[in-house]
Amino acid sequence: MIEIKLQKALNGPEGPMMLSLDIAIDKGKLVTLYGPSGAGKTSTLRILSGLLKPDNGYIAVDGRIWLDTAKGIDLKPQERGIGYVFQDYALFPHLTIRQNLEFGLKKSQPREVVSELIHIMELENIQDRKPNTLSGGQQQRVALARALVQRPKLLLLDEPLSALDFGIRLKLQNYLQEVHKTYGLTTVLISHDIGEILKLSDWTFKLHHGKVIQQGNPTDVFTQSSLSGKFKFKGEVIQIQQEDVVFVVSVLIQNELVKIVAQESEVKELSIGDTVIVASKAFNPIIYKIK
Protein backbone atom coordinates (compact mmCIF):
# COMPACT_ATOMS: atom_id res chain seq x y z
CA MET A 1 0.00 0.00 0.00
CA ILE A 2 1.26 3.47 -0.86
CA GLU A 3 -0.11 6.35 1.19
CA ILE A 4 0.31 9.78 -0.29
CA LYS A 5 -0.62 13.00 1.43
CA LEU A 6 0.89 16.14 0.04
CA GLN A 7 0.52 19.82 -0.52
CA LYS A 8 2.58 21.95 -2.86
CA ALA A 9 1.94 25.47 -4.05
CA LEU A 10 2.47 25.57 -7.82
CA ASN A 11 2.31 28.21 -10.53
CA GLY A 12 -0.69 26.78 -12.34
CA PRO A 13 -1.61 27.66 -15.93
CA GLU A 14 -4.15 30.20 -14.62
CA GLY A 15 -2.19 31.49 -11.62
CA PRO A 16 -1.26 30.12 -8.20
CA MET A 17 -2.58 26.64 -7.58
CA MET A 18 -2.37 24.26 -4.63
CA LEU A 19 -1.57 20.66 -5.47
CA SER A 20 -3.33 18.89 -2.63
CA LEU A 21 -3.62 15.11 -2.58
CA ASP A 22 -4.67 12.51 -0.06
CA ILE A 23 -4.74 9.19 -1.86
CA ALA A 24 -3.85 5.54 -1.36
CA ILE A 25 -2.68 3.04 -3.95
CA ASP A 26 -2.94 -0.69 -3.33
CA LYS A 27 0.20 -2.74 -3.77
CA GLY A 28 0.53 -4.43 -7.15
CA LYS A 29 -2.00 -2.18 -8.89
CA LEU A 30 -1.54 -0.11 -12.00
CA VAL A 31 -3.17 3.26 -11.48
CA THR A 32 -3.47 6.19 -13.85
CA LEU A 33 -3.44 9.93 -13.38
CA TYR A 34 -5.67 11.61 -15.93
CA GLY A 35 -6.50 15.27 -16.34
CA PRO A 36 -5.90 18.43 -18.36
CA SER A 37 -2.52 19.99 -18.93
CA GLY A 38 -1.30 21.74 -15.80
CA ALA A 39 -3.49 19.72 -13.41
CA GLY A 40 -0.43 18.61 -11.43
CA LYS A 41 0.18 15.08 -12.74
CA THR A 42 3.91 15.37 -13.47
CA SER A 43 4.48 17.29 -10.23
CA THR A 44 2.88 14.39 -8.35
CA LEU A 45 5.29 11.89 -9.93
CA ARG A 46 8.24 14.18 -9.25
CA ILE A 47 7.26 14.46 -5.59
CA LEU A 48 6.86 10.66 -5.35
CA SER A 49 10.31 10.19 -6.83
CA GLY A 50 11.93 12.75 -4.52
CA LEU A 51 12.87 15.14 -7.33
CA LEU A 52 10.45 17.83 -6.12
CA LYS A 53 9.90 18.81 -2.49
CA PRO A 54 6.31 19.37 -1.35
CA ASP A 55 5.49 22.11 1.18
CA ASN A 56 3.93 19.44 3.41
CA GLY A 57 3.80 15.75 2.81
CA TYR A 58 3.74 12.17 3.96
CA ILE A 59 4.58 9.25 1.69
CA ALA A 60 4.75 5.69 2.99
CA VAL A 61 5.38 2.66 0.79
CA ASP A 62 4.58 -0.74 2.31
CA GLY A 63 4.95 0.79 5.77
CA ARG A 64 8.32 2.42 5.05
CA ILE A 65 8.26 6.19 5.29
CA TRP A 66 9.83 7.91 2.29
CA LEU A 67 8.76 11.38 3.26
CA ASP A 68 7.38 12.98 6.39
CA THR A 69 7.92 16.71 6.39
CA ALA A 70 6.60 16.97 9.99
CA LYS A 71 9.40 14.65 11.16
CA GLY A 72 12.08 15.85 8.76
CA ILE A 73 12.21 12.53 6.87
CA ASP A 74 12.97 12.84 3.16
CA LEU A 75 14.63 9.90 1.42
CA LYS A 76 16.83 10.73 -1.56
CA PRO A 77 15.55 9.63 -4.98
CA GLN A 78 18.11 6.78 -5.14
CA GLU A 79 16.96 5.49 -1.74
CA ARG A 80 13.32 5.20 -2.75
CA GLY A 81 13.42 2.24 -5.13
CA ILE A 82 11.73 3.88 -8.07
CA GLY A 83 11.76 3.33 -11.83
CA TYR A 84 10.90 6.43 -13.85
CA VAL A 85 10.12 6.54 -17.57
CA PHE A 86 9.49 9.80 -19.40
CA GLN A 87 8.00 10.61 -22.77
CA ASP A 88 11.48 11.20 -24.21
CA TYR A 89 13.55 8.11 -23.75
CA ALA A 90 16.62 9.84 -22.23
CA LEU A 91 19.02 7.01 -23.09
CA PHE A 92 22.78 7.53 -23.06
CA PRO A 93 23.62 8.03 -26.77
CA HIS A 94 27.24 6.84 -26.54
CA LEU A 95 26.39 3.52 -24.87
CA THR A 96 24.93 0.41 -26.48
CA ILE A 97 21.55 -0.84 -25.36
CA ARG A 98 23.09 -3.48 -23.08
CA GLN A 99 25.49 -0.89 -21.63
CA ASN A 100 22.58 1.51 -21.06
CA LEU A 101 20.93 -1.17 -18.94
CA GLU A 102 24.16 -2.20 -17.17
CA PHE A 103 24.78 1.42 -16.21
CA GLY A 104 21.80 1.21 -13.86
CA LEU A 105 23.03 -1.92 -12.02
CA LYS A 106 23.91 -1.52 -8.37
CA LYS A 107 27.29 -2.97 -7.37
CA SER A 108 25.59 -5.71 -5.39
CA GLN A 109 23.40 -6.83 -8.30
CA PRO A 110 24.24 -9.77 -10.56
CA ARG A 111 24.64 -8.94 -14.27
CA GLU A 112 22.04 -11.60 -15.09
CA VAL A 113 19.38 -9.03 -14.16
CA VAL A 114 20.20 -7.24 -17.42
CA SER A 115 20.15 -10.42 -19.51
CA GLU A 116 16.76 -11.34 -18.06
CA LEU A 117 15.30 -7.93 -18.95
CA ILE A 118 16.80 -8.09 -22.44
CA HIS A 119 15.03 -11.41 -22.83
CA ILE A 120 11.67 -10.30 -21.41
CA MET A 121 11.62 -7.07 -23.40
CA GLU A 122 12.84 -8.91 -26.55
CA LEU A 123 15.87 -6.69 -27.02
CA GLU A 124 18.28 -9.48 -28.00
CA ASN A 125 18.65 -8.37 -31.62
CA ILE A 126 19.33 -4.75 -30.76
CA GLN A 127 21.36 -5.07 -27.56
CA ASP A 128 24.67 -4.10 -29.22
CA ARG A 129 23.28 -1.10 -31.09
CA LYS A 130 23.37 2.54 -30.03
CA PRO A 131 20.06 4.33 -29.23
CA ASN A 132 20.14 6.67 -32.25
CA THR A 133 19.92 3.69 -34.61
CA LEU A 134 16.61 2.55 -33.07
CA SER A 135 12.98 3.50 -33.68
CA GLY A 136 11.04 5.44 -31.04
CA GLY A 137 9.18 2.31 -29.98
CA GLN A 138 12.41 0.35 -29.58
CA GLN A 139 14.01 3.16 -27.59
CA GLN A 140 11.04 3.33 -25.27
CA ARG A 141 11.21 -0.44 -24.74
CA VAL A 142 14.83 0.04 -23.69
CA ALA A 143 13.89 2.95 -21.40
CA LEU A 144 11.27 0.75 -19.76
CA ALA A 145 13.78 -2.09 -19.32
CA ARG A 146 16.32 0.35 -17.87
CA ALA A 147 13.79 1.62 -15.33
CA LEU A 148 13.39 -1.97 -14.11
CA VAL A 149 17.08 -2.85 -13.70
CA GLN A 150 17.11 -1.87 -10.04
CA ARG A 151 13.93 -3.83 -9.35
CA PRO A 152 11.88 -0.83 -8.25
CA LYS A 153 8.92 -1.14 -5.91
CA LEU A 154 7.21 1.67 -7.71
CA LEU A 155 7.24 2.35 -11.44
CA LEU A 156 6.40 5.91 -12.51
CA LEU A 157 5.46 6.43 -16.16
CA ASP A 158 4.99 9.97 -17.46
CA GLU A 159 3.16 9.59 -20.77
CA PRO A 160 5.74 7.06 -21.94
CA LEU A 161 3.81 6.02 -25.05
CA SER A 162 2.28 9.28 -26.21
CA ALA A 163 4.96 10.06 -28.82
CA LEU A 164 4.55 6.69 -30.52
CA ASP A 165 2.38 5.52 -33.42
CA PHE A 166 -0.88 3.85 -32.55
CA GLY A 167 0.28 0.34 -33.55
CA ILE A 168 3.59 0.57 -31.68
CA ARG A 169 1.74 1.99 -28.68
CA LEU A 170 -0.49 -1.07 -28.52
CA LYS A 171 2.57 -3.35 -28.54
CA LEU A 172 4.32 -1.34 -25.84
CA GLN A 173 1.15 -1.46 -23.74
CA ASN A 174 1.44 -5.26 -23.86
CA TYR A 175 5.06 -5.11 -22.69
CA LEU A 176 4.02 -2.78 -19.90
CA GLN A 177 1.29 -5.14 -18.78
CA GLU A 178 3.71 -8.04 -18.90
CA VAL A 179 6.45 -6.44 -16.77
CA HIS A 180 3.94 -4.95 -14.35
CA LYS A 181 2.70 -8.49 -13.63
CA THR A 182 6.03 -10.32 -13.85
CA TYR A 183 7.78 -8.03 -11.41
CA GLY A 184 4.80 -7.49 -9.12
CA LEU A 185 5.15 -3.73 -9.56
CA THR A 186 2.97 -0.96 -8.30
CA THR A 187 2.74 1.41 -11.25
CA VAL A 188 1.55 4.99 -11.61
CA LEU A 189 0.93 5.97 -15.23
CA ILE A 190 0.11 9.41 -16.60
CA SER A 191 -1.92 9.10 -19.76
CA HIS A 192 -4.31 11.17 -21.86
CA ASP A 193 -5.35 8.15 -23.89
CA ILE A 194 -8.62 6.79 -22.52
CA GLY A 195 -8.28 3.54 -24.49
CA GLU A 196 -4.86 3.00 -22.93
CA ILE A 197 -6.21 3.77 -19.46
CA LEU A 198 -9.11 1.34 -19.88
CA LYS A 199 -6.80 -1.37 -21.15
CA LEU A 200 -4.04 -1.03 -18.59
CA SER A 201 -5.23 0.41 -15.35
CA ASP A 202 -6.99 -0.91 -12.27
CA TRP A 203 -7.83 2.50 -10.87
CA THR A 204 -7.94 6.06 -12.21
CA PHE A 205 -7.52 9.39 -10.48
CA LYS A 206 -8.96 12.33 -12.41
CA LEU A 207 -7.05 15.48 -11.49
CA HIS A 208 -8.10 19.07 -12.01
CA HIS A 209 -6.38 22.18 -10.62
CA GLY A 210 -4.24 20.08 -8.29
CA LYS A 211 -7.13 18.09 -6.76
CA VAL A 212 -8.59 14.65 -7.35
CA ILE A 213 -12.08 15.36 -8.68
CA GLN A 214 -13.03 11.75 -9.37
CA GLN A 215 -11.51 8.33 -8.79
CA GLY A 216 -12.52 4.77 -9.42
CA ASN A 217 -12.40 1.82 -11.71
CA PRO A 218 -11.60 3.33 -15.16
CA THR A 219 -14.63 1.75 -16.76
CA ASP A 220 -16.85 3.57 -14.26
CA VAL A 221 -14.90 6.80 -14.54
CA PHE A 222 -15.00 6.95 -18.33
CA THR A 223 -18.22 5.25 -19.33
CA GLN A 224 -20.74 7.47 -17.65
CA SER A 225 -21.67 9.00 -20.99
CA SER A 226 -22.17 5.58 -22.57
CA LEU A 227 -24.72 4.70 -19.90
CA SER A 228 -26.98 7.08 -21.74
CA GLY A 229 -26.84 4.70 -24.68
CA LYS A 230 -24.34 6.73 -26.67
CA PHE A 231 -20.79 6.12 -27.68
CA LYS A 232 -18.52 8.72 -29.15
CA PHE A 233 -15.10 9.15 -30.71
CA LYS A 234 -12.97 12.19 -31.39
CA GLY A 235 -11.55 12.57 -34.90
CA GLU A 236 -10.35 14.94 -37.62
CA VAL A 237 -12.30 15.84 -40.76
CA ILE A 238 -10.26 14.73 -43.78
CA GLN A 239 -12.75 15.11 -46.65
CA ILE A 240 -16.32 16.32 -47.28
CA GLN A 241 -18.03 15.09 -50.46
CA GLN A 242 -21.51 15.65 -51.78
CA GLU A 243 -23.28 12.53 -53.07
CA ASP A 244 -26.75 13.24 -54.43
CA VAL A 245 -28.70 14.93 -51.69
CA VAL A 246 -26.45 13.89 -48.80
CA PHE A 247 -22.84 14.48 -47.86
CA VAL A 248 -20.17 11.94 -46.92
CA VAL A 249 -17.72 13.20 -44.32
CA SER A 250 -14.47 11.24 -43.94
CA VAL A 251 -13.18 11.43 -40.39
CA LEU A 252 -9.85 10.08 -39.19
CA ILE A 253 -10.35 8.39 -35.83
CA GLN A 254 -7.12 7.03 -34.35
CA ASN A 255 -5.63 5.65 -37.58
CA GLU A 256 -8.90 4.52 -39.14
CA LEU A 257 -10.84 6.47 -41.75
CA VAL A 258 -14.56 6.44 -41.00
CA LYS A 259 -17.17 7.67 -43.52
CA ILE A 260 -20.23 9.32 -42.09
CA VAL A 261 -23.35 10.26 -44.00
CA ALA A 262 -24.50 13.77 -43.05
CA GLN A 263 -27.14 16.29 -44.02
CA GLU A 264 -26.30 19.64 -45.59
CA SER A 265 -27.23 21.41 -42.34
CA GLU A 266 -24.67 19.29 -40.45
CA VAL A 267 -21.75 19.93 -42.81
CA LYS A 268 -22.42 23.67 -43.15
CA GLU A 269 -20.21 24.45 -40.15
CA LEU A 270 -17.54 21.84 -40.97
CA SER A 271 -14.16 22.36 -42.64
CA ILE A 272 -11.27 20.05 -43.46
CA GLY A 273 -9.01 19.77 -40.41
CA ASP A 274 -11.75 20.41 -37.84
CA THR A 275 -11.73 18.24 -34.73
CA VAL A 276 -15.14 16.64 -34.33
CA ILE A 277 -16.99 14.18 -32.15
CA VAL A 278 -18.59 11.27 -33.96
CA ALA A 279 -21.36 10.00 -31.73
CA SER A 280 -23.98 7.37 -32.18
CA LYS A 281 -26.94 5.99 -30.32
CA ALA A 282 -25.63 2.51 -29.56
CA PHE A 283 -28.84 0.63 -30.37
CA ASN A 284 -27.08 -2.26 -31.97
CA PRO A 285 -23.31 -2.09 -31.78
CA ILE A 286 -21.37 -4.97 -33.28
CA ILE A 287 -18.18 -6.20 -31.66
CA TYR A 288 -15.39 -7.96 -33.58
CA LYS A 289 -12.41 -9.67 -32.05
CA ILE A 290 -9.30 -8.33 -33.78
CA LYS A 291 -6.61 -10.14 -31.84
Ligand SMILES: Nc1ncnc2c1ncn2[C@@H]1O[C@H](COP(=O)(O)OP(=O)(O)OP(=O)(O)O)[C@@H](O)[C@H]1O
Ligand atom coordinates in the same frame (compact mmCIF):
# COMPACT_ATOMS: atom_id res chain seq x y z
N1 LIG B 1 8.64 23.50 -9.10
C1 LIG B 1 7.55 24.17 -9.44
N2 LIG B 1 7.19 25.29 -8.81
C2 LIG B 1 6.07 25.97 -9.12
N3 LIG B 1 5.24 25.62 -10.11
C3 LIG B 1 5.54 24.50 -10.80
C4 LIG B 1 6.70 23.71 -10.50
N4 LIG B 1 6.74 22.66 -11.33
C5 LIG B 1 5.65 22.76 -12.13
N5 LIG B 1 4.94 23.88 -11.82
C6 LIG B 1 3.68 24.34 -12.44
O1 LIG B 1 2.63 23.53 -11.92
C7 LIG B 1 1.61 23.32 -12.90
C8 LIG B 1 1.32 21.85 -13.01
O2 LIG B 1 2.40 21.24 -13.73
P1 LIG B 1 2.46 19.70 -14.03
O3 LIG B 1 3.65 19.48 -14.93
O4 LIG B 1 2.44 18.93 -12.76
O5 LIG B 1 1.10 19.47 -14.82
P2 LIG B 1 0.60 18.21 -15.66
O6 LIG B 1 -0.76 17.88 -15.14
O7 LIG B 1 1.63 17.13 -15.63
O8 LIG B 1 0.48 18.83 -17.11
P3 LIG B 1 0.86 18.19 -18.57
O9 LIG B 1 -0.25 17.24 -18.90
O10 LIG B 1 0.87 19.40 -19.46
O11 LIG B 1 2.20 17.54 -18.44
C9 LIG B 1 2.13 23.94 -14.18
O12 LIG B 1 1.44 25.15 -14.42
C10 LIG B 1 3.62 24.14 -13.93
O13 LIG B 1 4.11 25.28 -14.60
